[in-house]
Amino acid sequence: xxxxxxxxxxxxxxxxxxxxxxxxxxxxxxxxxxxxxxxxxxxxxxxxxxxxxxxxxxxxxxxxxxxxxxxxxxxxxxxxxxxxxxxxxxxxxxxxxxxxxxxxxxxxxxxxxxxxxxxxxxxxxxxxxxxxxxxxxxxxxxxxxxxxxxxxxxxxxxxxxxxxxxxxxxxxxxxxxxxxxxxxxxxxxxxxxxxxxxxxxxxxx
Numbered sequence: 001x002x003x004x005x006x007x008x009x010x011x012x013x014x015x016x017x018x019x020x021x022x023x024x025x026x027x028x029x030x031x032x033x034x035x036x037x038x039x040x041x042x043x044x045x046x047x048x049x050x051x052x053x054x055x056x057x058x059x060x061x062x063x064x065x066x067x068x069x070x071x072x073x074x075x076x077x078x079x080x081x082x083x084x085x086x087x088x089x090x091x092x093x094x095x096x097x098x099x100x101x102x103x104x105x106x107x108x109x110x111x112x113x114x115x116x117x118x119x120x121x122x123x124x125x126x127x128x129x130x131x132x133x134x135x136x137x138x139x140x141x142x143x144x145x146x147x148x149x150x151x152x153x154x155x156x157x158x159x160x161x162x163x164x165x166x167x168x169x170x171x172x173x174x175x176x177x178x179x180x181x182x183x184x185x186x187x188x189x190x191x192x193x194x195x196x197x198x199x200x201x202x203x204x205x
Contacts, residue, residue, distance in 0.1 A: 002148040002179055003118055009146070010116060018042050018113035020104070024122030031126035032096065036068040038115055039103050050106040058099040065099070093126070097133045104134070104143055112142040121149045121159050128158050132165045139169070151178075 010019050022038030042051070059065045107113035117123065117131070131147070138145065145166070149159060166174050191198065 002150075005179070006116055006118065006146060006148055010114060013114065014111060016109075017111040018107040018109075020107070020113055020115045022115075022117045022123075022127075024117070024119035024124075024127075026122050029124060030064065030067075031124050032064060032100070032130060033068070034117055034123045034127045035100055035130055036064060038117060039100070040068055042107065042113075051103065054099075054102050054106045058102075062096055062099055064096075093129070097130050100130060101134055101137070101141075105141065108142045112144050114144040114146055116146040116148075118148050119150060120147050120162070121156065125158065128162050132162050135162075135166045135169050138173075 010021075013019065019042070020038040021041045022034035022036075024034055039051070042048075055065055055069050059069070104113070104115060117127075120128070120131070123131075131145075134141075134143075135145070147166075149155075155163075163176070167176075
């Protein structure tokens with residue numbers, strides 16, 4: 001399925017490419033958690049110190065970063081928090097989006113990072129809004145954005161608006177692929193590869 005193909009793509013990337021994985025969930029989650037989890041999930045690349053430095057700039061102003069990225073943060077002496085002061089004059093959502101964008105940009109090195117968000121039809125409204133915000137500045141970023149969704153014959157308005165934004169702002173660099181359902185032969189091949197030869201009727205499949 002879509003997640004398998006995405007993971008195969010990530011697995012074939014050079015080890016120097018940072019892979020950032022987040023996922024939408026059907027159950028309710030903290031706003032922006034899929035994006036923060038993706039940032040925390042980094043596996044490769046030499047960007048840890050840069051990521052930690054950016055996170056420490058914003059951690060007192062954005063509590064969610066402390067909850068999610070806590071293990072990355074060093075104990076440090078308290079200083080005047082200029083980011084908290086800045087938060088007072090910038091709308092909170094915009095301020096948070098700027099911070100998350102800077103965190104993602106901290107992975108930009110010799111190899112562009114890949115931000116993979118699975119099941120975007122289930123991510124929270126704030127995460128969808130952030131992806132739209134990030135897409136609006138994607139031309140100035142060296143980040144590969146990989147998103148997957150379950151269509152099931154329906155696309156909700158929020159997801160559709162995000163996809164339209166990606167197509168508009170990324171131009172020819174945006175590519176949308178559809179994975180069709182398995183044919184009966186393909187279904188049988190899948191079943192046989194898992195459980196071995198077995199006779200199945202159309203109703204069984």
